[in-house]
Amino acid sequence: MERLIKGFEQFRRTAFPEKRELFEKLAGGQTPHTMFITCADSRVAPELFTSSEPGDIFVCRNVGNIVPPYAQFTGGVSAAIEYAVAALKVQNIVVCGHSDCGAMKATQDPSKVASLQAVSAWLRHSHIAKVVVDANYTFHDPAEHLAKITEENVVAQLDHLRTHPSVAAKLMAGQLQIHGWVFDIEAGSIKAYSAKQGRFVPLEDSLLETDDLGTLPHATPPSRLSANGATAGDTL
Template structure:
Protein backbone atom coordinates (compact mmCIF):
# COMPACT_ATOMS: atom_id res chain seq x y z
CA UNK A 1 0.00 0.00 0.00
CA UNK A 2 1.41 3.38 -1.05
CA UNK A 3 1.75 6.07 1.67
CA UNK A 4 -1.18 8.20 0.48
CA UNK A 5 -3.36 5.13 0.05
CA UNK A 6 -2.66 4.26 3.67
CA UNK A 7 -3.59 7.78 4.76
CA UNK A 8 -6.80 7.78 2.75
CA UNK A 9 -7.69 4.37 4.14
CA UNK A 10 -7.20 5.81 7.60
CA UNK A 11 -9.55 8.71 6.85
CA UNK A 12 -12.28 6.33 5.74
CA UNK A 13 -11.76 4.05 8.76
CA UNK A 14 -12.00 7.08 11.04
CA UNK A 15 -15.32 8.12 9.52
CA UNK A 16 -16.81 4.64 9.38
CA UNK A 17 -15.51 3.09 12.63
CA UNK A 18 -14.27 5.73 15.07
CA UNK A 19 -16.76 8.57 14.72
CA UNK A 20 -19.91 6.43 15.15
CA UNK A 21 -18.62 5.22 18.54
CA UNK A 22 -18.35 8.81 19.82
CA UNK A 23 -20.88 10.60 17.69
CA UNK A 24 -22.15 12.70 20.59
CA UNK A 25 -18.70 14.13 21.28
CA UNK A 26 -18.06 15.05 17.66
CA UNK A 27 -21.45 16.72 17.33
CA UNK A 28 -20.78 18.71 20.49
CA UNK A 29 -17.38 19.80 19.20
CA UNK A 30 -18.98 21.02 15.99
CA UNK A 31 -20.51 23.85 18.04
CA UNK A 32 -17.28 25.12 19.63
CA UNK A 33 -14.16 24.22 21.57
CA UNK A 34 -13.06 24.59 25.17
CA UNK A 35 -9.54 23.10 25.34
CA UNK A 36 -7.99 22.46 28.73
CA UNK A 37 -4.42 23.37 27.77
CA UNK A 38 -2.23 24.86 25.06
CA UNK A 39 0.36 22.25 24.07
CA UNK A 40 3.42 23.56 22.21
CA UNK A 41 5.39 20.65 20.78
CA UNK A 42 7.88 19.77 18.08
CA UNK A 43 6.59 18.95 14.61
CA UNK A 44 8.54 15.67 14.71
CA UNK A 45 6.35 12.89 13.30
CA UNK A 46 7.15 10.67 16.29
CA UNK A 47 5.61 13.10 18.78
CA UNK A 48 1.80 12.87 19.03
CA UNK A 49 0.49 15.12 21.85
CA UNK A 50 -3.02 13.63 21.95
CA UNK A 51 -1.60 10.12 22.03
CA UNK A 52 0.99 10.91 24.71
CA UNK A 53 -1.60 12.57 26.96
CA UNK A 54 -4.50 10.31 25.94
CA UNK A 55 -6.52 13.47 25.35
CA UNK A 56 -9.87 13.45 23.59
CA UNK A 57 -10.55 15.69 20.59
CA UNK A 58 -11.15 19.21 21.85
CA UNK A 59 -9.03 18.88 25.01
CA UNK A 60 -5.71 20.19 23.65
CA UNK A 61 -5.07 23.29 21.60
CA UNK A 62 -1.87 22.23 19.88
CA UNK A 63 0.85 24.29 18.23
CA UNK A 64 3.68 22.35 16.60
CA UNK A 65 6.84 23.55 14.89
CA UNK A 66 10.48 22.57 14.42
CA UNK A 67 12.09 22.54 17.86
CA UNK A 68 8.98 23.48 19.90
CA UNK A 69 10.03 27.11 19.52
CA UNK A 70 8.26 30.15 21.00
CA UNK A 71 9.69 33.35 19.50
CA UNK A 72 9.94 36.22 21.98
CA UNK A 73 7.01 38.61 21.59
CA UNK A 74 7.49 41.06 18.75
CA UNK A 75 10.41 39.28 17.11
CA UNK A 76 8.33 37.07 14.82
CA UNK A 77 4.69 37.86 14.23
CA UNK A 78 3.41 34.55 12.95
CA UNK A 79 1.54 31.38 13.66
CA UNK A 80 3.05 30.57 17.04
CA UNK A 81 2.42 34.02 18.51
CA UNK A 82 -1.09 34.05 17.08
CA UNK A 83 -1.85 30.60 18.48
CA UNK A 84 -0.71 31.64 21.95
CA UNK A 85 -2.74 34.84 21.90
CA UNK A 86 -5.86 33.09 20.62
CA UNK A 87 -5.60 30.20 23.08
CA UNK A 88 -5.23 32.53 26.05
CA UNK A 89 -7.55 35.38 25.11
CA UNK A 90 -10.25 33.72 23.04
CA UNK A 91 -10.33 30.20 24.48
CA UNK A 92 -9.43 30.99 28.08
CA UNK A 93 -6.61 28.46 28.36
CA UNK A 94 -4.78 28.73 31.67
CA UNK A 95 -2.27 25.85 31.39
CA UNK A 96 0.49 25.91 28.77
CA UNK A 97 2.88 23.03 28.13
CA UNK A 98 6.11 23.35 26.17
CA UNK A 99 7.20 19.82 25.30
CA UNK A 100 10.59 18.86 23.89
CA UNK A 101 11.69 15.33 23.06
CA UNK A 102 14.70 13.06 22.77
CA UNK A 103 16.57 12.69 19.46
CA UNK A 104 15.25 16.08 18.30
CA UNK A 105 16.43 16.88 14.78
CA UNK A 106 16.13 20.62 15.37
CA UNK A 107 18.42 20.42 18.39
CA UNK A 108 20.86 18.27 16.40
CA UNK A 109 20.91 21.01 13.78
CA UNK A 110 21.82 23.59 16.43
CA UNK A 111 24.71 21.45 17.65
CA UNK A 112 25.81 20.68 14.08
CA UNK A 113 24.86 23.68 11.90
CA UNK A 114 26.64 22.18 8.90
CA UNK A 115 23.71 19.76 8.67
CA UNK A 116 21.45 22.72 7.87
CA UNK A 117 23.33 23.74 4.73
CA UNK A 118 20.83 24.77 2.09
CA UNK A 119 18.08 25.35 4.68
CA UNK A 120 18.31 29.08 5.48
CA UNK A 121 14.75 29.28 6.78
CA UNK A 122 15.36 26.50 9.28
CA UNK A 123 18.62 28.08 10.44
CA UNK A 124 16.93 31.44 10.98
CA UNK A 125 14.05 29.83 12.88
CA UNK A 126 16.42 27.95 15.18
CA UNK A 127 18.13 31.20 16.18
CA UNK A 128 15.30 31.40 18.72
CA UNK A 129 17.07 28.57 20.56
CA UNK A 130 20.45 30.30 20.58
CA UNK A 131 20.28 31.07 24.30
CA UNK A 132 19.88 27.36 25.06
CA UNK A 133 22.88 26.49 22.90
CA UNK A 134 25.06 29.06 24.67
CA UNK A 135 24.03 27.84 28.11
CA UNK A 136 24.92 24.25 27.21
CA UNK A 137 28.21 25.23 25.59
CA UNK A 138 29.22 27.24 28.66
CA UNK A 139 27.87 25.04 31.44
CA UNK A 140 26.75 21.74 30.00
CA UNK A 141 28.11 18.21 30.20
CA UNK A 142 30.95 16.97 28.04
CA UNK A 143 28.73 14.08 26.92
CA UNK A 144 25.08 13.92 25.91
CA UNK A 145 24.95 17.56 24.92
CA UNK A 146 21.89 16.78 22.83
CA UNK A 147 19.81 15.83 25.86
CA UNK A 148 21.11 18.86 27.75
CA UNK A 149 20.14 21.11 24.84
CA UNK A 150 16.66 19.57 24.59
CA UNK A 151 16.07 20.41 28.26
CA UNK A 152 17.58 23.89 28.16
CA UNK A 153 15.59 24.68 25.03
CA UNK A 154 12.32 23.87 26.79
CA UNK A 155 13.23 26.32 29.55
CA UNK A 156 14.39 28.95 27.08
CA UNK A 157 11.08 28.77 25.21
CA UNK A 158 9.19 29.08 28.50
CA UNK A 159 11.17 32.27 29.14
CA UNK A 160 10.14 33.53 25.71
CA UNK A 161 6.55 32.61 26.45
CA UNK A 162 6.57 34.94 29.45
CA UNK A 163 7.28 37.90 27.11
CA UNK A 164 3.89 37.52 25.43
CA UNK A 165 1.51 40.11 26.93
CA UNK A 166 -1.47 37.77 27.11
CA UNK A 167 0.60 35.25 29.07
CA UNK A 168 2.40 37.81 31.23
CA UNK A 169 -0.87 39.37 32.35
CA UNK A 170 -2.30 36.08 33.59
CA UNK A 171 0.96 35.03 35.21
CA UNK A 172 0.94 38.30 37.12
CA UNK A 173 -2.65 37.63 38.19
CA UNK A 174 -1.65 34.17 39.38
CA UNK A 175 -4.23 32.30 37.32
CA UNK A 176 -1.95 30.69 34.72
CA UNK A 177 0.51 27.81 35.03
CA UNK A 178 3.41 26.97 32.70
CA UNK A 179 4.77 23.45 32.33
CA UNK A 180 8.04 22.27 30.78
CA UNK A 181 8.12 18.66 29.60
CA UNK A 182 10.56 16.36 27.82
CA UNK A 183 9.26 13.19 26.14
CA UNK A 184 11.45 10.13 25.62
CA UNK A 185 10.85 8.43 22.28
CA UNK A 186 12.52 5.22 23.45
CA UNK A 187 10.66 4.72 26.73
CA UNK A 188 7.56 6.98 26.37
CA UNK A 189 8.50 8.53 29.74
CA UNK A 190 7.57 12.18 30.23
CA UNK A 191 9.73 14.24 32.56
CA UNK A 192 8.52 17.61 33.81
CA UNK A 193 10.61 20.50 35.07
CA UNK A 194 10.26 20.90 38.83
CA UNK A 195 11.09 24.48 39.79
CA UNK A 196 11.69 23.55 43.42
CA UNK A 197 14.21 20.83 42.60
CA UNK A 198 15.40 22.76 39.54
CA UNK A 199 15.52 19.65 37.39
CA UNK A 200 13.33 17.47 35.21
CA UNK A 201 11.59 14.68 37.13
CA UNK A 202 9.41 11.80 35.90
CA UNK A 203 5.83 12.94 35.54
CA UNK A 204 3.72 11.21 38.17
CA UNK A 205 6.53 10.88 40.70
CA UNK A 206 5.27 13.99 42.48
CA UNK A 207 2.39 16.42 42.19
CA UNK A 208 2.25 17.95 38.70
CA UNK A 209 5.35 20.19 38.63
CA UNK A 210 4.86 23.77 37.52
CA UNK A 211 7.47 26.23 36.32
CA UNK A 212 8.07 29.37 38.35
CA UNK A 213 10.88 31.87 37.95
CA UNK A 214 14.12 30.26 36.85
CA UNK A 215 17.04 30.63 39.22
CA UNK A 216 19.92 29.42 37.05
CA UNK A 217 20.50 27.17 34.04
CA UNK A 218 20.03 23.49 34.79
CA UNK A 219 23.19 22.81 32.79
CA UNK A 220 25.09 24.69 35.50
CA UNK A 221 23.54 22.39 38.08
CA UNK A 222 24.86 19.40 36.15
CA UNK A 223 28.32 20.92 36.35
CA UNK A 224 27.97 21.31 40.13
CA UNK A 225 26.94 17.68 40.51
CA UNK A 226 29.89 16.42 38.49
CA UNK A 227 32.18 18.45 40.76
Protein backbone atom coordinates in the same frame (compact mmCIF):
# COMPACT_ATOMS: atom_id res chain seq x y z
CA MET B 1 -2.01 8.90 0.43
CA GLU B 2 -3.66 5.51 0.15
CA ARG B 3 -2.90 4.83 3.82
CA LEU B 4 -4.41 8.17 4.81
CA ILE B 5 -7.57 7.56 2.82
CA LYS B 6 -7.98 4.07 4.26
CA GLY B 7 -7.41 5.55 7.69
CA PHE B 8 -10.20 8.04 7.07
CA GLU B 9 -12.50 5.23 5.96
CA GLN B 10 -11.77 3.39 9.21
CA PHE B 11 -12.42 6.57 11.20
CA ARG B 12 -15.81 6.98 9.52
CA ARG B 13 -16.72 3.34 10.22
CA THR B 14 -15.58 3.03 13.83
CA ALA B 15 -14.23 6.07 15.70
CA PHE B 16 -16.72 8.65 14.47
CA PRO B 17 -19.88 6.67 15.30
CA GLU B 18 -18.49 5.93 18.78
CA LYS B 19 -17.79 9.62 19.41
CA ARG B 20 -20.65 11.12 17.40
CA GLU B 21 -22.11 12.90 20.44
CA LEU B 22 -18.73 14.47 21.23
CA PHE B 23 -18.24 15.70 17.66
CA GLU B 24 -21.76 17.13 17.61
CA LYS B 25 -20.91 19.06 20.77
CA LEU B 26 -17.59 20.27 19.32
CA ALA B 27 -19.27 21.43 16.11
CA GLY B 28 -20.42 24.53 17.95
CA GLY B 29 -17.08 25.54 19.43
CA GLN B 30 -14.06 24.52 21.46
CA THR B 31 -13.06 24.92 25.11
CA PRO B 32 -9.63 23.27 25.46
CA HIS B 33 -8.12 23.30 28.93
CA THR B 34 -4.49 23.29 27.75
CA MET B 35 -2.34 24.68 24.96
CA PHE B 36 0.36 22.26 23.88
CA ILE B 37 3.38 23.66 22.03
CA THR B 38 5.48 20.85 20.65
CA CYS B 39 7.70 19.80 17.77
CA ALA B 40 6.47 19.06 14.26
CA ASP B 41 8.30 15.71 14.43
CA SER B 42 5.98 12.96 13.19
CA ARG B 43 6.89 10.72 16.12
CA VAL B 44 5.48 13.13 18.70
CA ALA B 45 1.73 12.69 19.16
CA PRO B 46 0.56 14.66 22.22
CA GLU B 47 -3.06 13.55 21.89
CA LEU B 48 -1.83 9.95 22.06
CA PHE B 49 0.58 10.13 25.00
CA THR B 50 -1.76 12.34 27.06
CA SER B 51 -4.80 10.20 26.21
CA SER B 52 -6.67 13.35 25.18
CA GLU B 53 -10.01 13.52 23.41
CA PRO B 54 -10.81 15.90 20.55
CA GLY B 55 -11.34 19.37 22.00
CA ASP B 56 -9.12 18.80 25.06
CA ILE B 57 -5.85 20.36 23.93
CA PHE B 58 -5.04 23.23 21.56
CA VAL B 59 -1.91 22.06 19.75
CA CYS B 60 0.69 24.29 18.11
CA ARG B 61 3.51 22.43 16.34
CA ASN B 62 6.68 23.76 14.80
CA VAL B 63 10.30 22.76 14.21
CA GLY B 64 11.97 22.56 17.62
CA ASN B 65 8.91 23.44 19.79
CA ILE B 66 10.03 27.05 19.65
CA VAL B 67 8.30 30.09 21.12
CA PRO B 68 9.77 33.28 19.61
CA PRO B 69 10.00 36.17 22.08
CA TYR B 70 7.15 38.63 21.73
CA ALA B 71 7.85 41.37 19.22
CA GLN B 72 6.06 43.84 16.99
CA PHE B 73 6.46 41.38 14.11
CA THR B 74 4.20 38.49 15.02
CA GLY B 75 4.06 35.04 13.48
CA GLY B 76 1.84 32.01 13.73
CA VAL B 77 3.14 30.84 17.10
CA SER B 78 2.57 34.24 18.71
CA ALA B 79 -0.93 34.45 17.24
CA ALA B 80 -1.76 30.95 18.47
CA ILE B 81 -0.58 31.77 22.00
CA GLU B 82 -2.60 34.97 22.15
CA TYR B 83 -5.71 33.25 20.83
CA ALA B 84 -5.36 30.31 23.23
CA VAL B 85 -4.87 32.52 26.29
CA ALA B 86 -7.06 35.53 25.55
CA ALA B 87 -9.88 33.96 23.52
CA LEU B 88 -9.99 30.30 24.51
CA LYS B 89 -8.84 31.02 28.06
CA VAL B 90 -6.76 27.90 28.48
CA GLN B 91 -5.59 27.22 32.03
CA ASN B 92 -2.28 25.60 31.08
CA ILE B 93 0.45 25.88 28.47
CA VAL B 94 2.88 23.01 27.95
CA VAL B 95 6.11 23.45 25.99
CA CYS B 96 7.19 19.92 25.09
CA GLY B 97 10.50 18.86 23.58
CA HIS B 98 11.46 15.29 22.78
CA SER B 99 14.35 12.87 22.47
CA ASP B 100 16.30 12.49 19.21
CA CYS B 101 15.06 15.88 18.01
CA GLY B 102 16.43 16.86 14.60
CA ALA B 103 16.06 20.54 15.39
CA MET B 104 18.14 20.14 18.54
CA LYS B 105 20.75 18.17 16.58
CA ALA B 106 20.95 21.15 14.24
CA THR B 107 21.23 23.46 17.26
CA GLN B 108 24.04 21.25 18.53
CA ASP B 109 25.77 21.43 15.13
CA PRO B 110 24.42 24.31 12.95
CA SER B 111 26.45 23.12 9.95
CA LYS B 112 23.85 20.35 9.48
CA VAL B 113 21.31 22.90 8.26
CA ALA B 114 23.65 25.53 6.80
CA SER B 115 22.06 25.10 3.37
CA LEU B 116 18.53 25.51 4.76
CA GLN B 117 18.17 29.25 5.21
CA ALA B 118 14.67 29.31 6.71
CA VAL B 119 15.45 26.49 9.14
CA SER B 120 18.74 28.08 10.18
CA ALA B 121 17.04 31.42 10.84
CA TRP B 122 14.24 29.78 12.82
CA LEU B 123 16.65 27.82 15.01
CA ARG B 124 18.35 31.00 16.17
CA HIS B 125 15.57 31.04 18.74
CA SER B 126 17.10 27.89 20.24
CA HIS B 127 20.76 28.95 20.01
CA ILE B 128 20.63 30.15 23.61
CA ALA B 129 20.21 26.52 24.74
CA LYS B 130 23.56 25.50 23.23
CA VAL B 131 25.32 28.56 24.67
CA VAL B 132 23.96 27.85 28.16
CA VAL B 133 24.94 24.18 28.00
CA ASP B 134 28.43 24.77 26.59
CA ALA B 135 29.15 27.48 29.16
CA ASN B 136 28.05 25.42 32.16
CA TYR B 137 28.58 21.73 31.38
CA THR B 138 31.23 19.46 29.93
CA PHE B 139 29.99 16.45 28.00
CA HIS B 140 32.18 13.92 26.20
CA ASP B 141 29.17 11.95 25.03
CA PRO B 142 27.33 13.70 22.16
CA ALA B 143 24.07 12.00 23.19
CA GLU B 144 24.27 13.48 26.70
CA HIS B 145 25.12 16.86 25.20
CA LEU B 146 22.06 16.64 22.94
CA ALA B 147 19.80 15.61 25.83
CA LYS B 148 20.89 18.61 27.89
CA ILE B 149 20.42 21.00 24.94
CA THR B 150 16.92 19.58 24.48
CA GLU B 151 16.09 20.33 28.11
CA GLU B 152 17.64 23.80 28.08
CA ASN B 153 15.76 24.62 24.89
CA VAL B 154 12.48 23.93 26.70
CA VAL B 155 13.57 26.22 29.54
CA ALA B 156 14.55 28.93 27.04
CA GLN B 157 11.19 28.72 25.28
CA LEU B 158 9.40 29.00 28.63
CA ASP B 159 11.37 32.21 29.20
CA HIS B 160 10.29 33.45 25.76
CA LEU B 161 6.69 32.46 26.53
CA ARG B 162 6.61 34.79 29.53
CA THR B 163 7.42 37.78 27.29
CA HIS B 164 4.02 37.49 25.60
CA PRO B 165 1.65 40.08 27.13
CA SER B 166 -1.37 37.79 27.30
CA VAL B 167 0.69 35.16 29.12
CA ALA B 168 2.39 37.66 31.46
CA ALA B 169 -0.96 39.13 32.50
CA LYS B 170 -2.50 35.74 33.31
CA LEU B 171 0.61 34.57 35.16
CA MET B 172 0.61 37.69 37.30
CA ALA B 173 -3.03 37.08 38.22
CA GLY B 174 -2.42 33.40 38.96
CA GLN B 175 -4.85 32.38 36.20
CA LEU B 176 -2.41 30.36 34.08
CA GLN B 177 0.11 27.59 34.67
CA ILE B 178 3.06 26.86 32.38
CA HIS B 179 4.89 23.56 32.08
CA GLY B 180 8.07 22.31 30.42
CA TRP B 181 8.19 18.67 29.34
CA VAL B 182 10.58 16.43 27.46
CA PHE B 183 9.05 13.28 25.96
CA ASP B 184 11.30 10.24 25.55
CA ILE B 185 10.14 8.46 22.41
CA GLU B 186 11.77 5.10 23.12
CA ALA B 187 10.83 4.87 26.80
CA GLY B 188 7.39 6.50 26.51
CA SER B 189 8.28 8.63 29.53
CA ILE B 190 8.18 12.35 30.33
CA LYS B 191 10.47 14.58 32.34
CA ALA B 192 8.90 17.78 33.64
CA TYR B 193 10.73 20.96 34.56
CA SER B 194 10.40 21.93 38.21
CA ALA B 195 11.00 25.65 38.69
CA LYS B 196 11.22 24.99 42.43
CA GLN B 197 14.03 22.46 42.03
CA GLY B 198 15.60 24.06 38.94
CA ARG B 199 15.78 20.76 37.08
CA PHE B 200 13.81 18.19 35.12
CA VAL B 201 12.28 15.34 37.12
CA PRO B 202 10.47 12.18 35.95
CA LEU B 203 6.78 12.95 35.77
CA GLU B 204 5.76 9.36 36.45
CA ASP B 205 7.75 9.30 39.72
CA SER B 206 6.06 12.53 40.80
CA LEU B 207 2.64 11.04 40.11
CA LEU B 208 3.42 8.13 42.44
CA GLU B 209 4.57 10.45 45.22
CA THR B 210 1.47 12.63 45.52
CA ASP B 211 -2.29 12.58 45.27
CA ASP B 212 -2.35 16.36 44.86
CA LEU B 213 -1.90 17.32 41.20
CA GLY B 214 -1.24 20.90 42.32
CA THR B 215 2.08 19.83 43.83
CA LEU B 216 3.41 18.22 40.64
CA PRO B 217 6.49 19.80 39.01
CA HIS B 218 5.71 22.89 36.95
CA ALA B 219 7.42 26.02 35.67
CA THR B 220 4.85 28.57 36.83
CA PRO B 221 6.26 31.55 38.73
CA PRO B 222 4.39 32.64 41.89
CA SER B 223 1.45 34.95 41.29
CA ARG B 224 2.73 38.45 42.02
CA LEU B 225 -0.75 39.69 42.86
CA SER B 226 -1.25 36.94 45.41
CA ALA B 227 2.20 37.57 46.85
CA ASN B 228 1.26 41.21 47.42
CA GLY B 229 -2.06 40.28 48.97
CA ALA B 230 -3.94 41.72 46.00
CA THR B 231 -6.51 40.14 43.74
CA ALA B 232 -7.28 40.65 40.09
CA GLY B 233 -9.12 43.94 39.60
CA ASP B 234 -7.70 45.61 42.70
CA THR B 235 -6.41 49.16 42.38
CA LEU B 236 -2.82 49.28 43.57
